[in-house]
Amino acid sequence: xxxxxxxxxxxxxxxxxxxxxxxxxxxxxxxxxxxxxxxxxxxxxxxxxxxxxxxxxxxxxxxxxxxxxxxxxxxxxxxxxxxxxxxxxxxxxxxxxxxxxxxxxxxxxxxxxxxxxxxxxxxxxxxxxxxxxxxxxxxxxxxxxxxxxxxxxxxxxxxxxxxxxxxxxxxxxxxxxxxxxxxxxxxxxxxxxxxxxxxxxxxxxxxxxxxxxxxxxxxxxxxxxxxxxxxxxxxxxxxxxxxxxxxxxxxxxxxxxxxxxxxxxxxxxxxxxxxxxxxxxxxxxxxxxxxxxxxxxxxxxxxxxxxxxxxxxxxxxxxxxxxxxxxxxxxxxx
Amino acid sequence: xxxxxxxxxxxxxxxxxxxxxxxxxxxxxxxxxxxxxxxxxxxxxxxxxxxxxxxxxxxxxxxxxxxxxxxxxxxxxxxxxxxxxxxxxxxxxxxxxxxxxxxxxxxxxxxxxxxxxxxxxxxxxxxxxxxxxxxxxxxxxxxxxxxxxxxxxxxxxxxxxxxxxxxxxxxxxxxxxxxxxxxxxxxxxxxxxxxxxxxxxxxxxxxxxxxxxxxxxxxxxxxxxxxxxxxxxxxxxxxxxxxxxxxxxxxxxxxxxxxxxxxxxxxxxxxxxxxxxxxxxxxxxxxxxxxxxxxxxxxxxxxxxxxxxxxxxxxxxxxxxxxxxxxxxxxxxx
DNA sequence: CTGAAAGCGCTTACAG
DNA sequence: CTGAAAGCGCTTACAG
Numbered sequence: 001x002x003x004x005x006x007x008x009x010x011x012x013x014x015x016x017x018x019x020x021x022x023x024x025x026x027x028x029x030x031x032x033x034x035x036x037x038x039x040x041x042x043x044x045x046x047x048x049x050x051x052x053x054x055x056x057x058x059x060x061x062x063x064x065x066x067x068x069x070x071x072x073x074x075x076x077x078x079x080x081x082x083x084x085x086x087x088x089x090x091x092x093x094x095x096x097x098x099x100x101x102x103x104x105x106x107x108x109x110x111x112x113x114x115x116x117x118x119x120x121x122x123x124x125x126x127x128x129x130x131x132x133x134x135x136x137x138x139x140x141x142x143x144x145x146x147x148x149x150x151x152x153x154x155x156x157x158x159x160x161x162x163x164x165x166x167x168x169x170x171x172x173x174x175x176x177x178x179x180x181x182x183x184x185x186x187x188x189x190x191x192x193x194x195x196x197x198x199x200x201x202x203x204x205x206x207x208x209x210x211x212x213x214x215x216x217x218x219x220x221x222x223x224x225x226x227x228x229x230x231x232x233x234x235x236x237x238x239x240x241x242x243x244x245x246x247x248x249x250x251x252x253x254x255x256x257x258x259x260x261x262x263x264x265x266x267x268x269x270x271x272x273x274x275x276x277x278x279x280x281x282x283x284x285x286x287x288x289x290x291x292x293x294x295x296x297x298x299x300x301x302x303x304x305x306x307x308x309x310x311x312x313x314x315x316x317x318x319x320x321x322x323x324x325x326x327x328x329x330x331x332x333x334x
Numbered sequence: 335x336x337x338x339x340x341x342x343x344x345x346x347x348x349x350x351x352x353x354x355x356x357x358x359x360x361x362x363x364x365x366x367x368x369x370x371x372x373x374x375x376x377x378x379x380x381x382x383x384x385x386x387x388x389x390x391x392x393x394x395x396x397x398x399x400x401x402x403x404x405x406x407x408x409x410x411x412x413x414x415x416x417x418x419x420x421x422x423x424x425x426x427x428x429x430x431x432x433x434x435x436x437x438x439x440x441x442x443x444x445x446x447x448x449x450x451x452x453x454x455x456x457x458x459x460x461x462x463x464x465x466x467x468x469x470x471x472x473x474x475x476x477x478x479x480x481x482x483x484x485x486x487x488x489x490x491x492x493x494x495x496x497x498x499x500x501x502x503x504x505x506x507x508x509x510x511x512x513x514x515x516x517x518x519x520x521x522x523x524x525x526x527x528x529x530x531x532x533x534x535x536x537x538x539x540x541x542x543x544x545x546x547x548x549x550x551x552x553x554x555x556x557x558x559x560x561x562x563x564x565x566x567x568x569x570x571x572x573x574x575x576x577x578x579x580x581x582x583x584x585x586x587x588x589x590x591x592x593x594x595x596x597x598x599x600x601x602x603x604x605x606x607x608x609x610x611x612x613x614x615x616x617x618x619x620x621x622x623x624x625x626x627x628x629x630x631x632x633x634x635x636x637x638x639x640x641x642x643x644x645x646x647x648x649x650x651x652x653x654x655x656x657x658x659x660x661x662x663x664x665x666x667x668x
Numbered sequence: 669c670t671g672a673a674a675g676c677g678c679t680t681a682c683a684g
Numbered sequence: 685c686t687g688a689a690a691g692c693g694c695t696t697a698c699a700g
Contacts, residue, residue, distance in 0.1 A: 006452060008677055019687045024679055031680095034685055051452045055398060056677030059389040059692045066432070073418070075617075080414035084407070087435045098400070099433045101421045118340060118385045228621045257621050264623040283409075284618065287562045287591050289598040342693055353671045358695055365696095368669055390693030393676045670700085677692105684686085 007050045016044035027052060064120045067310065068098045070112060072128045076227065077254065077282045078297070082127055082152065085303035093311055095122060106133055113139050116147065123148035125306055126156070129198040144319075150309050152302050154197045157319040164305045164322040168198055171295045171326040172205030175277050176249050178328055180213050184247040184275060188220040190234045190259060191251020191279075195225075199251050202279060206249050220245060231258030239266050246274060247334065253278035253285045253294055260288060260333070275334035290332030298324050341384045350378035361386060398454045401644065402432045404446060406462045410561065411588065411616045412631070416461055416486065419637030427645055429456060440467055447473050450481065457482035459640055460490070463532040478653075484643050486636050488531045491653040498639045498656040502532055505629045505660040506539030509611050510583055512662055514547050518581040518609060522554040524568045524593060525585020525613075529559075533585050536613060540583055553577060558589075565592030573600050580608060581668065587612035587619045587628055594622060594667070609668035624666030632658050 009027075013020040018037055025031040026041040033041075044050070058064035067090055071079045087097045098121075102108050109132070116124055126149065132140065141159045143149055151163040179187050189206045192199045203221065210216035220243070222234040231250055235258075238245060250256035256278035260270055268274045270290055278285055278294035285292035305322050343354040343361075350357065352371055359365040360375040367375075378384075392398035401424055405413045421431045432455075436442050443466070450458055460483065466474065475493045477483055483490075485497040513521050523540045526533045537555065544550035554577070556568040565584055569592075572579065584590035590612035594604055602608045604624055612619055612628035619626030639656050 006677095009679090010677080020677090021679080021687060021689095022685090025686085028679080032685065037685080049448075051449060053393070053452050053454070053677050055389045055393040055454060056692090057679075059387070059393055059676090059694085060678045060680085062692070064389060069433075074408075074421070075411075075415050075418045077409075077411065077414070080411070080417075081409050083414075083433070084409045084435050084437070087408070087433055088437065091434075097433045099403075099417070099421055099431045100425075101418050103418070103422065114383075115385060118387050120387070120389060228617060232621070254618075257618070261621040261623050261625075283562060284588075284591070287566065287595040289595055291595075340693095343695090344693080354693090355671060355673095355695080356669090359670085362695080366669065371669080387693050390676090391695075393678085393692090394694045394696085396676070671698105672700105673698090674696090676694090679692090680690090682687105682689090684688105 006053070007048045009050075009052070011048055012041065012044045012050050015048060016040040058120055062120060064122055065094060066096045066098050066119070066121055067123045067125060068100055068112065068116065068121055069125045069127065070100045070102055070109065072102055072130055073104065074099070074101045077284065078252065078280050078299075079127060081282065082299040082302065085299045086125060086152075086306055089303040089307035090310070093307055095310060102128065102130075104130060106130070106136065109136055110139060113143050116143060121147055123150065123310055125150050125152060126154070126161075127152040128154060129196050131195050131197045131200075132156075148310060150306055152306060155321065157321050160319045162309055162320040162322075164302050164324065166297055166324045166326050168201035169205035169208065172202040172249065172279070173209045174205075175279075175295055175328055176206050176209035178330075179247045179249065179275060179277065179334060180209060182275065182334070185213075185215045186217070186220065186245045187247040187249060188222060188234075188238065188243075188245045189249050189251070190222045190224055190231055191255050192225040192230070193221065193223040202251050219243060227252070227254045228258035228261075231255035231260070232262040233258075235259050235262035235266070247276070248274060249277050249279075251279055253280045253282045253292060255279075256292055256294070256333075257284070257288060260292075271332065271334050277334045281329055286331065288333070293331045293334040294329050296327045296329050340387070341382045343384075343386070345382055346375065346378045346384050349382060350374040392454055396454060398456055399428060400430045400432050400453070400455055401457045401459060402434055402446065402450065402455055403459045403461065404434045404436055404443065406436055406464055407438065408433070408435045411618065412586065412614050412633075413461060415616065416633040416636065419633045420459060420461075420486075420640055423637040423641035424644070427641055429644060436462065436464075438464060440464070440470065443470055444473060447477050450477060455481055457484065457644055459484050459486060460488070460495075461486040462488055463530050465529050465531045465534075466490075482644060484640055486640060489655065491655050494653045496643055496654040496656075498636050498658065500631055500658045500660050502535035503539035503542065506536040506583065506613070507543045508539075509613075509629055509662055510540050510543035512664075513581045513583065513609060513611065513668060514543060516609065516668070519547075519549045520551070520554065520579040521581040521583060522556055522568075522572065522577075522579045523583050523585070524556045524558055524565055525589050526559040526564070527555065527557040536585050554579060561586070561588045562592035562595075565589035565594070566596040567592075569593045569596035569600070581610070582608060583611050583613075585613055587614045587616045587626060589613075590626055590628070590667075591618070591622060594626075605666065605668050611668045615663055620665065622667065627665045627668040628663050630661045630663050
């Protein structure tokens, strides 16, 4: 690599005939600067095509402009959509996004926390469905004391972390009540329950509805991981075992799609033999046939709230809980 | 935020009874350090839980440990899978990933290029299917002269940028030849052609096959954007217009899935009335019914090559072209 | 093999 | 309103 020559505040200062301090003041717009000086500096910046070195700035300020986004598994559509929204909301605020894909390796989380402080990260956004181990939770609280930490999807307010969540339990309950209203009584739940913070909430909402209706049956709770394959496997197992069911509430759209494939392979018609409801409202669901009935989510709203939490100077130790609305998208599958 | 107290090289040096320079030498492992000193430093680092400040290091070295990944649209499954692989391959080399989602706004590209130099980025990975405007190409070449730039998916070797590509044209040709061998003659192509570097390559392969077979028909090239909706719309348009066709080669799996939905809505059976081939081999295709016949891609291999290009000190100006293999995954839809 | 010193490019009290 | 100076936390020639 040839050594690049880069313009610095000093170059701008010389060009404008002022001191570097004044250039810095113009750049940051905090202190008052004489109008004429300001204009000269602005002109020089444009003329030289100057842009400040973020590392020097970050070192001096003791804080970078980078926010780390810790995501469970970015290959999952839901996380990919969230990542897109968060990146673009942060970018609008001049913040960079460092992506950390956890991929269900909890050690990476502890690792990131250790680095977060010395990296002088502006903040950390945590978007995980996995249960956070109790071993890591104290670290989490310590981290949150030192920099802005925000949770998306999982309620971490007990750890002092502002959280943006959907009401998973209520949404699941309402979807299952919809199935009950259609006359279904043998309704199964498919998805990861243990180990998943969000999954266990959804499953609880499912239980709420069925218990209230007096038709809860534990053999219809299929605790199965992972994505499409989970739905497919659970359906095959249930049919092989002779379990009767007329509807399925899936813990995600991907799981629902896997289940739909298995149902077709076993000559069950959707929705006539088995009604199917997904969770998440990803775009793809609308292109299934029958189209997937599902529960919407709102990554763009979540991202907006994340961004808001970063621009305010709210030093309040209060850990806000933002609840996003969910709705049932009724389509062909149920 | 309470002011965090952070351990520095100075603390480590004091603790170990050496100079900061020696600590730095141990950290970087370049210069030779007396064994005893090295051990004392190592012990102190562990004892104090020290980790170096990347901004200070980057400022001093004139280079950060961050690689920017510029991606066309991370919400698309293919890019999400690639991003996951690249992040994890770079992380294994101690590099951080800054994510830039272009979202088809070319101005963001120029913007990033301007910042890349002052940010002292370690490198930039470009994963775009969009045609890069000729206005930006000179900038691209200039950028590549100053830092490591790698292209994934699009051949940018003419701009002096090492590129990791699949042979799109050949892969498309072979898939279409497969359809021809099955007896199809009215084979359509659906996807963005103009404006898409990768799309136009794929379309060319399609044309190659059909021209060689003497049955190319321009009315069967459906230049349509975007994702699922493109496939759906193109099929409806064609059927409305009375265009005859017995097979479709889609430019992506997502487009194929959209097309499949439209075909079912119009009572065309797949594969009997219309055979369908996707492009990309995303996981989801295997869960369509019929399962999607498609052309594989290899994000993990691409990511591995990206990482390789970052660890070598290869100052060679040579812009390598890596070609990844593709294969036809024959499933139910064709 | 090792330490003292300089400097990467900024920003911010501190004087004036 | 503005400049000179110090310092953020490292690394790297430079002497020894």
